[in-house]
Structure formats: C-alpha cells, structure tokens
Amino acid sequence: MAKRPWVYWLVVALLAAIVAAGVADRLAAVERARSEWGDSRAVWVADADIEIGQAITATRRQLPRIAAPGAALDASVDTAPPDGLARQRIRHGEVIVDADITPRSGPASTAAPGHVVVAIDDPLLATAVDSLAAGLGVAVYADGVLLTDRADIADITGGVVFVAVPDDDAAVVAAAAQMRIASLAFTP
CATH class of the missing domain: 2.40.30 (Elongation Factor Tu (Ef-tu); domain 3)
Incomplete structure (x- = not known):
C-alpha cells in the first residue's frame, strides 16, 4: 500500500460511504417509525418519585398520542405543572393522570x-x-x-x-x- 496510496484512500472512502449509508438508513427508519405513530400530545411527566400527599413535580413532554393515557393531564394549555397533591404513588417518568392528583389537603x-x-x-x-x-x-x-x-x-x-x-x-x-x-x- 505504501507504493499506491490512492488504493488506501479508496478503501477509506469506500468504508466511509458504507458507514454513511448505514447511518442514513437508520435515520430514515427512525423517521418512518415516528411518522407511523401519528400526532403527538403534550403531557406532564413526573420528575422524580412522588409519594402520597407530596406536591407534584413534573416536566412537559411530547408523546405520541398512542403512548399517552387518555386521562393524562393536558400540558398544551398549562404553562406550569399541575397544582395539588399526589393521591397515589407516582414513579419517576410516569405520565401524570387525573386520578394521580387531588386538589385537597388533609x-x-x-x-x-x-x-x-x-x-x-x-x-x-x-x-x-x-x-x-x-x-x-x-x-x-x-x-x-x-x-x-x-x-x-x-x-x-x-x-x-x-x-x-x-x-x-x-x-x-x-x-x-x-x-x-x-x-x-x-x-x-
């Protein structure tokens, strides 16, 4: 290869083209899968484990409609996480639903x-x-x-x-x- 450096660079370019084609194919597959999910929906997702009676701490996330529970709190109109206390245990990463929250105290x-x-x-x-x-x-x-x-x-x-x-x-x-x-x- 030392006498013909163009062969070395040809192999490097060929390998780079193969890797680029693989990456492009994977990105296209991700985009196809994303389009199959359809519309997305803004929901509130718990930032941490929340015990019964604790204040709700959540972050707004976009999820495919099919992955969001029907009773999920709508985060598209609210700019702040829901007020209230946890009626039941909520785990980190769980979508907040109506049944999770109580506006009362005591x-x-x-x-x-x-x-x-x-x-x-x-x-x-x-x-x-x-x-x-x-x-x-x-x-x-x-x-x-x-x-x-x-x-x-x-x-x-x-x-x-x-x-x-x-x-x-x-x-x-x-x-x-x-x-x-x-x-x-x-x-x-």
Missing part, C-alpha cells in the same frame, strides 16, 4: 373516589406508628370480626392512623373506631 385528600377516611386510634400501634406509611394496605378488625379487607392508610397524624375504607364499609368501621375496638391488620 387526611381525606389521598382517598380514592368511593372511599371514606376513618380515624383509628389503635393503642396496639403506638410503638409501630413510625414504621407505617400512607398507601399501606390494611384490614380492619373489631372483636375478631373482619370489618373490611380493602383499606389503605391515608395519613398518620399524632399517633392516629387515618384509614381510607370503601363507602359500603365506612359505617361499621367508624362505629368500631368510635368504641375504640377497631384494630388494623397488615395485608401483603
């Missing part, structure tokens, strides 16, 4: 629609309150009778555990809590 703010929050002051939990967290699934018992197995801890304030229970179980759970016979059992 123990009932994180309860799902169709649920009522009942305050339970269980003396057996006095030493364990620090290890509890909102969103933890629990069952409520009174005198050995299951009142509901579909409850979640909504908030913990001053040693009192606020439990979100379905509407149809709220009356019996509230009565047991009032008589101070309600106990929580932790469910997997």
Whole structure:
C-alpha cells in the first residue's frame, strides 16, 4: 500500500460511504417509525418519585398520542405543572393522570373516589406508628370480626392512623373506631 496510496484512500472512502449509508438508513427508519405513530400530545411527566400527599413535580413532554393515557393531564394549555397533591404513588417518568392528583389537603385528600377516611386510634400501634406509611394496605378488625379487607392508610397524624375504607364499609368501621375496638391488620 505504501507504493499506491490512492488504493488506501479508496478503501477509506469506500468504508466511509458504507458507514454513511448505514447511518442514513437508520435515520430514515427512525423517521418512518415516528411518522407511523401519528400526532403527538403534550403531557406532564413526573420528575422524580412522588409519594402520597407530596406536591407534584413534573416536566412537559411530547408523546405520541398512542403512548399517552387518555386521562393524562393536558400540558398544551398549562404553562406550569399541575397544582395539588399526589393521591397515589407516582414513579419517576410516569405520565401524570387525573386520578394521580387531588386538589385537597388533609387526611381525606389521598382517598380514592368511593372511599371514606376513618380515624383509628389503635393503642396496639403506638410503638409501630413510625414504621407505617400512607398507601399501606390494611384490614380492619373489631372483636375478631373482619370489618373490611380493602383499606389503605391515608395519613398518620399524632399517633392516629387515618384509614381510607370503601363507602359500603365506612359505617361499621367508624362505629368500631368510635368504641375504640377497631384494630388494623397488615395485608401483603
């Protein structure tokens, strides 16, 4: 090759042309795939993991309509992330939907629609309150009778555990809590 440098440069140019053609083909494939997705939509996407009751921190992103949930908050008209608190855990990168946010504050703010929050002051939990967290699934018992197995801890304030229970179980759970016979059992 030392006697014929033009052969060396010809091979280099040929290899460069092959690489350029490969890159152009891949870019064209990306553009074809993007056009197959159709229109895009502006949505809010969580900047970090957001726990129940925390303020929403999100960034506006353009996603293909097919990839954005139907209930996603519309970011095309809003210039700031949505106000309110997280009703449920939201993971980093997750699209924010209506059901994720509650405009209210207080123990009932994180309860799902169709649920009522009942305050339970269980003396057996006095030493364990620090290890509890909102969103933890629990069952409520009174005198050995299951009142509901579909409850979640909504908030913990001053040693009192606020439990979100379905509407149809709220009356019996509230009565047991009032008589101070309600106990929580932790469910997997």
